[in-house]
Amino acid sequence: MDLIRQSPFARILETRSFKELNKKASTYLNLDWSRYPQAGYITAHLLSGSVITNIQSGQTILVNEVEFYGRDAMLDCHKEPTGEQKGVPEKTSIPSTTGEEYYKRVRPVTLRRRDGVRLVIGTNTCGVLVTSCIRVDRILEGSISVGGDTRNFEISESELKNIRVFVDNERLGKGKKMKKKTVKKITKDFGADRLRQVRSKFHRLNTFRLIRCSGPLTDAPQFRPFSVFTIGRNSDRDSASSGAAHIFYKMALAVIHYQEKATFTLEDIRFGQQLCQSAKDISIPMQNIHELFAEVDTKIPIIGNKPLNKQLHAIAEAQSTRIAKANKNVATELKDLFLG
Structure with missing residues (x-):
């Protein structure tokens, strides 16, 4: 051509x-x-x-x-x-x-x-x-x-x-x-990096379809745009963004493996909370998720859980600017690939 x-x-x-x-x-x-x-x-x-x-x-x-x-x-x-x-x-x-x-x-x-x-x-x-x-x-x-x-x-x-x-x-x-x-x-070998960058409807199973796809020249982690499920790869391990990234990544893995039966664990929420105290746009909805657990609960369902989705939507919105910033690093990697 x-x-x-x-x-x-x-x-x-x-x-x-x-x-x-x-x-x-x-x-x-x-x-x-x-x-x-x-x-x-x-x-x-x-x-x-x-x-x-x-x-x-x-x-x-x-x-x-x-x-x-x-x-x-x-x-x-x-x-x-x-x-x-x-x-x-x-x-x-x-x-x-x-x-x-x-x-x-x-x-x-x-x-x-x-x-x-x-x-x-x-x-x-x-x-x-x-x-x-x-x-x-x-x-x-x-x-x-x-x-x-x-x-x-x-x-x-x-x-x-x-x-x-x-x-x-x-x-x-x-x-x-x-x-x-x-x-x-x-999809047997697909992971969370195949999920779309979405900010809502986390209570719906088809949100978690593994339907992102890279071209053959850019089919590697460093060349893929970030999403709420993968932004943890670019976050400081102890940052608020990392705390939010942790729960979205854990949620993605749970739904990929267990589909309708997927659950959030109280342990994962507590871990995320420890990292996000300094960022109210994340810490407040994270605390609201914590409160969805009854005193004796250690797990709550993901699919069909509208109160959980409401809080996840708020966190996903808060992550948007962080994802856009991280994607600038991806652009740099692509520039190096094509321009050498």
């Missing part, structure tokens, strides 16, 4: 091979979740490591990391919002039926939300959020985006016809094989 050979990052990009999105690949991106529970994993696998280019402007990115969100609230409580804002239909990543996009049933688009600018690759069955990418058409300040607020590559409605997507050939081959595997087999 000329856009790869002409890239200032050609040295590393040419270690991979790419193929333009075609009808067959589009079919894989649009598999029905109710018939194929593994569909979202296939989609994330195919689009992480992909190259997206605007053939008119020449702007091009390599997608380093994605996380996917379903269209059906019964299958994914964090589904992309639809509806109206002040009487105006909210812009979504759902593909049009009138041919606005270059690819049928695939719509890469920028969505402006209250909490940031989102680059989403939409299909009929899910929206794939780009959480890390790098401009590869030229070297410029701010060429690396980490954390899902993507301002280095934006796609307006008028540019949809100019967008081309190239998937990694190796990922395409593996994606086809994944259709024959169960979700359990696909």
Whole structure:
């Protein structure tokens, strides 16, 4: 591909091979979740490591990391919002039926939300959020985006016809094989770093789907954006942030292993409390969680526990600025990887 050979990052990009999105690949991106529970994993696998280019402007990115969100609230409580804002239909990543996009049933688009600018690759069955990418058409300040607020590559409605997507050939081959595997087999080696960066609905089981995916060039811990479940890797061991990170990580492991039967232990809450006394935005909801334990309880359920979720939501909000700061370190690691 000329856009790869002409890239200032050609040295590393040419270690991979790419193929333009075609009808067959589009079919894989649009598999029905109710018939194929593994569909979202296939989609994330195919689009992480992909190259997206605007053939008119020449702007091009390599997608380093994605996380996917379903269209059906019964299958994914964090589904992309639809509806109206002040009487105006909210812009979504759902593909049009009138041919606005270059690819049928695939719509890469920028969505402006209250909490940031989102680059989403939409299909009929899910929206794939780009959480890390790098401009590869030229070297410029701010060429690396980490954390899902993507301002280095934006796609307006008028540019949809100019967008081309190239998937990694190796990922395409593996994606086809994944259709024959169960979700359990696909995710058997996945850990908390595969959980999405969310701030709410911790009482819902599908919040804990292992549906983040890294591209082949960035599939290592130092290149992955942080989340409430993994921020502990970047926190001072004795900091308030570390105390909050501890309980989210423990919660993630419990749900991954025990699903609906997962529990929080009083021991974990006490450990977290010891570290967060200096930060009221964390220590107060942490104390409220402690008070959810009855005198004789050493464990409380996670799934279905709305009072617990309310306090976890408050802590997750408090961690947001800390996560954004930590992601700057990830951007530095990515810069070293691509620029040497």
